[in-house]
Amino acid sequence: MNAFLDPAGPLPPSVYWRRRAIVLVLAILVLSGVWTLFSAFNAGTTPTPVASPTVGTVVACNSTDISLRAETNQESYAAGEFPKFSMTITNAGTTACTLEVGTDKQKYVIMSGSDLIWDSTVCQVSPQPFSQMFEAGQSLTTDAVEWGRARSDNCDSGTPAVGGGASYQLTVYVGEIKSAEAKQFMLY
16 A cells, blocks of 8 residues: 555554645745745846936037927918917937027017017016927927017007008017028918
8 A cells, every 4th residue: 555645653644644734834835935035036136227328418409400480370360360479499400409498588579571560578478488308300389379469569558550461570589599581471
């Protein structure tokens, strides 16, 4: 007979079965403990990724790498319609850079011939600074600014002072950077 299945000895067989059960449980606990330690050891010795070289702080944009384009939401506006302007800012350079593009640096200028009609900085309330990072070749368009058709010298009256089928040109600025071309639009 098999000594494992049919225990022989001076004690009753139930004692031998309990001993075998205890040994089996202890063996399982030891193996699971070894497994846990092995897993923890392997997790702790996982190679640490090597940090890539730090690029450093992104430098300020060179004004020669920045291009601006004036944008209008329409080509012409009927009487009572208020134009909305924005600008597209493009980093034409080959590296990422940061540029101060907050409303404290943005300027919208409307001319009619040689007559200055409106300068957004004259009537501006609470300009806010904001710095934007531009990847090489990236373009961003600013939020639209609505113009109520008042001249800069007529900010407080709120009464539209221009229109009547005239042609106007919008030029945009960010700091000292100026759009290369003015955007033409009509007011009726």
